[in-house]
Amino acid sequence: MGSQEALRETTRLASSSALLQILFRLITFGLNAFTLRYVSKEIIGLVNVRLMLLYSTIVFLAREAFRRACLSGSTRRNWTKTFNLLWLTVPLGVCWSLFLGWVWLDILEVPDENAVPHYNFGVVVFGLSAVIELLGEPFWVLAQVHLFVRLKVIAESLSIICKCFLTVILVVLYPHWGLYIFSLAQLVYTSILVLCYVTYFMKFLGSPEATKKSFPVTRMVSILPNFGEDEEFVNWKEARLTWSFFKQSFLKQVLTEGVYDIVNNLGSLTARFIFLPIEESFYIYFAKVLERGKDIKLQKQDDISMAAAVLESLLKLVLLIGLTITVFGYAYSQLALDFYGGSMLSVGSGPSLLRCYSLYVLLIAVNGVTECFTFASMCKEEVDRYNVVMLALSFIFLCMSYFLTHWQGSIGFIFANCFNMGIRIAHSIHYIYRYFEESPYRPLKGLLISPLLTVVYVISGITTGVSEVFLCCDNGWIARLIHVGVGAVCFIATLAAVFFTETKLIYFVRTHVLSRYSKEGLK
Incomplete structure (x- = not known):
């Protein structure tokens, strides 16, 4: 697969993943309102919060490092050794x-049995569902490396729809089951997700289509663990790289991640919808x-040229999205919280937290792209050195969190996260600069915006800020609508400035993102 074709398939994967995230979030929001x-x-x-955190932590710690290591490299590899390595996620998941x-x-406080019955059952089933999902890891990596976009869309859509239908039926018929309902629904979700991947490859492998594409795997038995005595069990280069990424993932999950319930959920919506699919998909591309x-x-050199152009466009794209969220998030945080939860959320520290979080989202955006390139191109020794940096950053982060939290409360913790993310961005930028230093390519120009656009952002921020002071949020619905109208005008002006000043980015989006919708549907 050439770099152009890989880019086309990667943008399809990223945009499809983003649309899926939006769809799933809307479904979940409606499901919560119903239940x-x-x-x-x-x-x-x-x-x-608690059970999904358990599930996501198990899955992240058990598979993240394996994914990063095994998604690297060509499709032409010794897949037997790669599959053997990936199957190790299952016993690791059991241990976690x-x-x-x-x-x-x-260790954690157990909720009152009268208020939340069957808590122990929920913990067991959510842990089991995490292990079940890990059973599909070899199939998932095989699909991602070959950019099977349609399979990902169908598998995730079908599994979430079945989960929602089961939840609704059980909630209506047996509401007294409590956690039994959500635990069984989660089990169904992961089981169907894995079953979709397994079923697809059972039909695809050995088919005329697979033969025509010269697919490197021909039988389902080839995906299962192979204990042949004539060669090594795993590719030790991939295994050592996995260990390096595991140390990094553990530090990231345990020491540098903070969660803020409602404010975090609202503030990180765009990060989950847009930035995470971009980071995951373009990591595969790089x-x-x-x-x-x-x-x-x-x-x-053709691949390097293309990678540099893509990196520059991605940096510019996430920077503009992040800046837009930061500028408009400042003036509309209170209104968003008031709409979401009424005066209970919009009065007090909530708006200040969300304003600070909008700045954090900008740093998340830039960090996601810079690190996705960095981790895709680093050798094992460089990953190990970065782990030392992460360990030092984690210590600094914990110290800053302690002092800033005592000084500014929850806002101080967000500032500590911002500082931590800023240092990680600086490290990645330094790596990218050195990587392209002896080449004619300068992808870091993507972090620069035109003076005109800068002026538009400043004017928009001032205008919407003044509008919030005089119109929001205690002056009735008419004043709020005017405030929204002011923001809409400023937003349109910002989009117009982007369209006329960032021509290279517009071309990239038209060519590699929008073209897939105008030419064809999902293959």
Whole structure:
């Protein structure tokens, strides 16, 4: 697969993932609103926060490092060794499930049985569902490396729809089941997700289509663990890279991630909808196009040129999205919280928290793209050195969190996260600069915007800020609508400025993102 084709498929994957995230969030929002009529808010809160945190932590710690390592490199590899390595996620997931399940049951405070019954059952089933999802990891990596966009869309859509239908039916018929309902629904979700991937490859492998494409795997048995005595069990280069990424993932998950319930959920919506699909999809692109750890002069120059152009456009894209969120988020945080939860959220520290978080989203945006390139191109030794940096950053982050939280409360913790993210961005920018230093390409220009656009952002921020002072949020609905109208005018002016000043970015979006909708649907 050439770099142009890989870019086209990657943009399809990123845009499809973003649309799926939006769809799933809308479905989840509606489902929560519906189930609140039948199930207590304590149960829903426990599921969405504590049990989903258990599930996501197990899955992240068990598979993230394997994904990063095994998504690198060409599709032409010894897939038997790659599959053997990926199957290790299952026993690792079992270990994490047992350990974290013990933490959730014996270390953390157990909710009142009368208010939230069957908590122990929920912990066990959510841990089990995480292990079940890990059973599909070899199939998922195989699909991602070959950019099977349609499979991802169908599998995730079907599994979430089945989960929602089951939840609605059980909530209506047996509301007294409580956590049984959500636990069984989560189990169904992961089971169908894995089953979709397994079923697809059962039909695809050995088919005329697979033969025509010279697909490197021909039988389902080839995906299963292979204990042949004539060769090594795993590719030790991939295994060592996995270990390096595992140390990094552990530090990131345990030491540098903060969560802020409602404010975090609102503030991170765009990060989840747009930035995360971009980061995940283009990590695959850079990992396929670039040869990890190889000097830039020794790589295919056409691929390097394309990678530099893509990186520059991605940096400009996420920077503009992040800046827009930061500028408009300042003036509309209070209104968003008032709309979401009424005066209970819009009065007090909520708006200030969300304003600060809008700045954090900008840093998340830039960090996601810079690190996705950095981790896709680093050699094992560079990843190990970065882990040392992460460890030092984690210590600094914990110290800053302690002092800033005592000084400014929750806002101080967001500032500590911003500082931590800024240092990580600086490290990645330094790496990218050195990577392209001896080449004619300067992708970091994507972090610069035109003076005209800068002026438009400043004027928009001042105008909407003044509008908030005089029109929001205690002057009635008419004043609020005028405030929204002011923001809409400023937003349109900002889009117009982007259109006329960032011509290279507009061309990139038209060519590689919008063209897929005008020419064809999902293949």
